[in-house]
Amino acid sequence: xxxxxxxxxxxxxxxxxxxxxxxxxxxxxxxxxxxxxxxxxxxxxxxxxxxxxxxxxxxxxxxxxxxxxxxxxxxxxxxxxxxxxxxxxxxxxxxxxxxxxxxxxxxxxxxxxxxxxxxxxxxxxxxxxxxxxxxxxxxxxxxxxxxxxxxxxxxxxxxxxxxxxxxxxxxxxxxxxxxxxxxxxxxxxxxxxxxxxxxxxxxxxxxxxxxxxxxxxxxxxxxxxxxxxxxxxxxxxxxxxxxxxxxxxxxxxxxxxxxxxxxxxxxxxxxxxxxxxxxxxxxxxxxxxxxxxx
Amino acid sequence: xxxxxxxxxxxxxxxxxxxxxxxxxxxxxxxxxxxxxxxxxxxxxxxxxxxxxxxxxxxxxxxxxxxxxxxxxxxxxxxxxxxxxxxxxxxxxxxxxxxxxxxxxxxxxxxxxxxxxxxxxxxxxxxxxxxxxxxxxxxxxxxxxxxxxxxxxxxxxxxxxxxxxxxxxxxxxxxxxxxxxxxxxxxxxxxxxxxxxxxxxxxxxxxxxxxxxxxxxxxxxxxxxxxxxxxxxxxxxxxxxxxxxxxxxxxxxxxxxxxxxxxxxxxxxxxxxxxxxxxxxxxxxxxxxxxxxx
Numbered sequence: 210x211x212x213x214x215x216x217x218x219x220x221x222x223x224x225x226x227x228x229x230x231x232x233x234x235x236x237x238x239x240x241x242x243x244x245x246x247x248x249x250x251x252x253x254x255x256x257x258x259x260x261x262x263x264x265x266x267x268x269x270x271x272x273x274x275x276x277x278x279x280x281x282x283x284x285x286x287x288x289x290x291x292x293x294x295x296x297x298x299x300x301x302x303x304x305x306x307x308x309x310x311x312x313x314x315x316x317x318x319x320x321x322x323x324x325x326x327x328x329x330x331x332x333x334x335x336x337x338x339x340x341x342x343x344x345x346x347x348x349x350x351x352x353x354x355x356x357x358x359x360x361x362x363x364x365x366x367x368x369x370x371x372x373x374x375x376x377x378x379x380x381x382x383x384x385x386x387x388x389x390x391x392x393x394x395x396x397x398x399x400x401x402x403x404x405x406x407x408x409x410x411x412x413x414x415x416x417x418x419x420x421x422x423x424x425x426x427x428x429x430x431x432x433x434x435x436x437x438x439x440x441x442x443x444x445x446x447x448x449x450x451x452x453x454x455x456x457x458x459x460x461x462x463x464x465x466x467x468x469x470x471x472x473x474x475x476x477x478x479x480x481x482x483x484x485x486x487x488x489x490x491x492x493x494x495x496x497x498x499x500x501x502x503x
Numbered sequence: 504x505x506x507x508x509x510x511x512x513x514x515x516x517x518x519x520x521x522x523x524x525x526x527x528x529x530x531x532x533x534x535x536x537x538x539x540x541x542x543x544x545x546x547x548x549x550x551x552x553x554x555x556x557x558x559x560x561x562x563x564x565x566x567x568x569x570x571x572x573x574x575x576x577x578x579x580x581x582x583x584x585x586x587x588x589x590x591x592x593x594x595x596x597x598x599x600x601x602x603x604x605x606x607x608x609x610x611x612x613x614x615x616x617x618x619x620x621x622x623x624x625x626x627x628x629x630x631x632x633x634x635x636x637x638x639x640x641x642x643x644x645x646x647x648x649x650x651x652x653x654x655x656x657x658x659x660x661x662x663x664x665x666x667x668x669x670x671x672x673x674x675x676x677x678x679x680x681x682x683x684x685x686x687x688x689x690x691x692x693x694x695x696x697x698x699x700x701x702x703x704x705x706x707x708x709x710x711x712x713x714x715x716x717x718x719x720x721x722x723x724x725x726x727x728x729x730x731x732x733x734x735x736x737x738x739x740x741x742x743x744x745x746x747x748x749x750x751x752x753x754x755x756x757x758x759x760x761x762x763x764x765x766x767x768x769x770x771x772x773x774x775x776x777x778x779x780x781x782x783x784x785x786x787x788x789x790x791x792x793x794x795x796x797x
Contacts, residue, residue, distance in 0.1 A: 232653055232654065236654075237658070237662070238653070238658050238661040238662050238665065240661065240665065241653055241657070241658060241661035242653060245653060288618075292614055292615075292618060295614065297609075297610035297611045297614060298611050298614065315591075316591035317591045317592050317664050318661070318664070320586055320589065320591060320592065320614075321653075321657050321660055321661050321664075323618070324582075324586060324617070324618075324621065324657050325652050325653040325657040325658070327618065327621055327622065328621065328648050328651045328652035328653070328657060329648075329652055329653070331625045331644065331647075331648045332645060332648035332649060332652055335641050335642075335644040335645040335648055336645065337638070337641060342637075343636070343637035343638045343640075343641055344631070344637045346637075346641060347629050347631060347637055347640060347641065347644075350625065350629040350641075350644060351626060351629040351630065353625075354622050354623075354625045354626035354629055355626060357622045358619050358622035358623055358626055359526055359532070359535055359536060359539060359615075359619040359622070359623070360526065360530075363535070363615050363618050363619040363622060364531070364532050364535060364619070366615055367532040367534065367535035367612070367615050368531070368532050370611050370612070370615075371532065371534065
């Protein structure tokens, strides 16, 4: 199967799994459930689910088990976007080509949507996973929580808030992104590997791969934000510059940021070498992330 | 040990356990961690931890295991208060006698504090609990998630939002509170029982007890909101009436609401009868909740 076919298959099964995990739109409280579905379904490249499935495929993990892990990570990601877009945060009106959740519904509803989507992630991942030891599943829940919380993604948001209007060194910018974007991307990769009962040495190696991919993803995002149009992105372009946020592009310049992306991709490929052919999907995903910009 | 001594002991150990579970105040991102601690520590009656320990004591559960379950529930409760107080929700400035989190810090920080406290709850409860089967611990995580999410507490908030300015029947008000307050109180009781490896029939009975206590708690809260002063409550008094929110007091009147509370207490006691003396702490807590008003 070629990469585009594989990718599209994972995206479709992720959509179905999210659709099934989210409460039905008619179920009370209907407006909240409608808004949760609005925020999650029918959009997004599903990069984290793709990484989760790709990592799991190295170890022959069961696809249905991978679906559960993949959508748990995606629900955390979706909650963070809804809260990020709120007026007290980035105050954004456009996301995935549609009005943001608080614009389409209202601010209070968007707040509850984010809250309930986070809970839904932990609810989904605490359903018994067939063929996975319960102790390992607890480890997976713990991993997702640590990656999402104040020492992971939410902490990264806090650092980001504090950085607006600041001059950051490249090391400080990296510290921010390792938390804000990197932690959840790392969780996606490691959860996928856990679904295949990966051993500690493989988990350690995949953790190193994920750290590079997390930074790569952010560098590429910064390049896209600087270069692409709002129509292409489906979200407001140029907003980092407008909000005076530090980015790789404004610290390094576009050309140097592209060099950094190439180097990170190469590093990521090298880390995967010992997995051989079994890691083909992760190789392809690293390329795919970079090729969004070049 | 008499009830006040027992209660104060549980409150103290809950405070210590929360203190230990929350990230240290100096740890980066320091402002977020400081705000998380501000929102959780040094206040609150810790009703949910008390219920959790009381339920666990029926089955001789280990106190340290109960601490983990108790603070997980309390962290969910604390997150909900921080988000409830935000300008787009209840827009409140006073909580537990102190400025609310978004007043003391800022709105974006308070949003992240709530988010990260929710995550912290699941992080805490996914640490391996000694002496509890991993499969049961997964059930406990699932129970907490269901109780907190769109079909539990967060759903109750959404119903509450929709009810502002509406005339509700008593059955609709009950439906709202079963979700908004009741679901988490029920989780506190059931998690405590799970810590003592309670069997399904005991869990079912405690679920019925908890449903009554949940409503009891809300009726008493409504009476307090109508009768007490802001200084006594440590939060803004009379705000339900000011916000034109339906309450038991404005549907039933104070006197009838007090009758309802007495009846719920009596029912709660009767449900506990088969547990005999082992349920003394739950009996005392039912009385304690009512006696806040009489």
